[in-house]
Amino acid sequence: MSAAEWVVETEGLTRRFDGFVAVDHLTLRVPRGSIFGFLGPNGSGKSTTIRMLCGLLKPSEGRAVVNGFDIERHPEPLRQSLGYMSQRFSLYPDLTVRENLEFYGGVYDLEPGPLAERIEQVFDQLRLREHGNDLTAALPLGWKQRVALGAAMLHQPPVLFLDEPTSGVDPASRRMFWEILDSLAVGGASIFVTTHVMDEAERCDLLGVMYGGHLIAQGTPAALKEAFPGFLYHVDAAPLLEALEAARRLPFVADAAMFGDALHVTLPADDPERLRRELESAGVTVRDLRRISPTLEDVFVQLIALRERAAEGAEGGGR
Amino acid sequence: MNRRRLLSIVLKELRQLRRDKRTLRLFLIAPVIQLTFFGYAISTDLKGVKLGVVIEDPSPEARRLVDAIVATRAFDLIPTASARPDDLRPWLDTGAAQIALHIPPGFARALARGQAPVVQVLSDGSDSNTATLAFQYLSGAARVWASRERQDYLRRHPSQAVRFARVPQVNLEPRFWYNPDLKSVDFQIPGVLALILLALGASQTSLMVVRERELGTLEQLSVTPIHAWELLVGKTIPMAGAGLVMTLLITVVAYVWFHVPLRGSIPFLLIAATLYLLNTLGIGLLISVISRTQLQAQITTSFLMTPLIMLSGFLFPIANMPQWAQWLTVILPTRYYMEVVRGVFLKGQGAAELWPQAVVLAILGVLLYLGGILSFRKRVD
């Protein structure tokens, strides 16, 4: 692929806060026209990365190119070509929906005529018309987030950075939001979105997983699931907590985690009978044990667990 | 520069202001409270100061001096029949008198010889404000008396003009010549203008900028192509407009309600107000640069307001301040605007007399305003 096909390209991108490294030599490429899901536990550096890519934070090291513009050398054209929704709701609560959009339209220097048309268009696309003249403060969160998206996409930027746009939003509004994102992507926009919800991650074209400021995995949802190391079993056992403890104690178990009212246990080899035997000899009743294909959540949980264990190991070895 | 971006900010600010009933009320109430406060409650007019007099020289001249003092209506004469010099201290000690006057023997004789007789004034210095003011009233009365005596003497003894001329020349102009009634209302109400515009510029502006930082809208604006100066100029334009409207309102109230004389040029007053607003808005911008939260902005504002007002000459004459403080006032915009306002209201001055103050206000204003804009960082870190 040629450089023009990457909408985001970073190399060794790093940000430190008083010695603490929030983003550590991140090298990342996001293809144009896709929905890129940026995953990772709290504090893993997702927002910090986005804020650097939007020109809000100065990188301590490394470089990044967004939509063809070096974020440090060409901040002005960069700003014109991106839309940003911060993790915190940040429109004017004391303006109406329409006034907020008019304001941002003016800030992006849209002519009054085309701006009015564009606002109507956004009203239709984001289904905002009904509350167009209401104060933003009075809207439910799902609506507010759509208004924020509207303000971010008003000037039709080719790149959208959305930092947890659906956090705290109810499932119906969430679905509506993602339908809108899909239609924007179909329209050619590149969307860089963070989320903690695996259903949403599943809808992305490409995922990147952050941990401790590092990108620890990258790929399509299918590829990430495929790359899941070992064999995953659904274990319905009682008592559940004791089963979890027992599974974790077994030396041949790679990972065990609670999943709803059952366990998901990962083995390096396909040997479910050994697992059943060992669990039962630990005094646990196994009602059901079957191999399943991993969900994104399994992938995510395991990636993080492996890292955490590695970090603990390194710490233990250091002592 | 981009006009549409600037106008978008101005329009947005006006829309927000229109809905911000609390701030609008504050804009209306603050001047009313200040005017009432300085118009009625706080008065540096002197009234009912208890005065004891010991006259050891029962001459008509001494009698007339006391009459002149009584005529100021600032003093209540305590009963002093057959008082002796030994009474002076006890009067002050017991509080029977706040000020005591001792006219020594030979007062009239000294006058007749062309000497300046010494009249001792004792005052209860524990209330130094009253003492200082009372002393000013006394010296004013003494000057009035001296000029009358002089004219009187010359009328009666035209041939002796040369001899009398040896009496130390007194300045016939009262010290408060531009405020002849010594009405503190006249002196303070115009000062309220300087106070209100400072509060508006420094406090309101910094709050409005910092509020955007708290709301996160500043971060949102930072990803747009808007420049920091467009944002800040756009935010301060409506403030400046509000400031000018308030200037007119306060001027009308001062003139119509408090009967403060308005002798000078109103257009010049507005020009000076605009220049002064440049200063106070600049101070507000600088405060917002260093404040993360509205609370911090408020605290910083009050820290700065105190010296800006105390050293402006609003309540205490600059000439009475210690030397270092007098030097400090040279860089205080409040001082120059106070001079302009009092000059226009009370002395009937305009650009012809007050242009130096206007020039200093312009220079300080440009420095503060530009300083505020240039030190404002659009990036969040």
Ligand SMILES: Nc1ncnc2c1ncn2[C@@H]1O[C@H](COP(=O)(O)OP(=O)(O)OP(=O)(O)O)[C@@H](O)[C@H]1O
């Ligand atoms: N301005 C700052 N000053 C100091 N530390 C910061 C600052 N911003 C972020 N951090 C730290 O950097 C780390 C990464 O933060 P970041 O917000 O990027 O995480 P995140 O992945 O977005 O987390 P979340 O899922 O909770 O939003 C955190 O430990 C955070 O405390």
Ligand SMILES: [Mg+2]
């Ligand atoms: Mg975040």
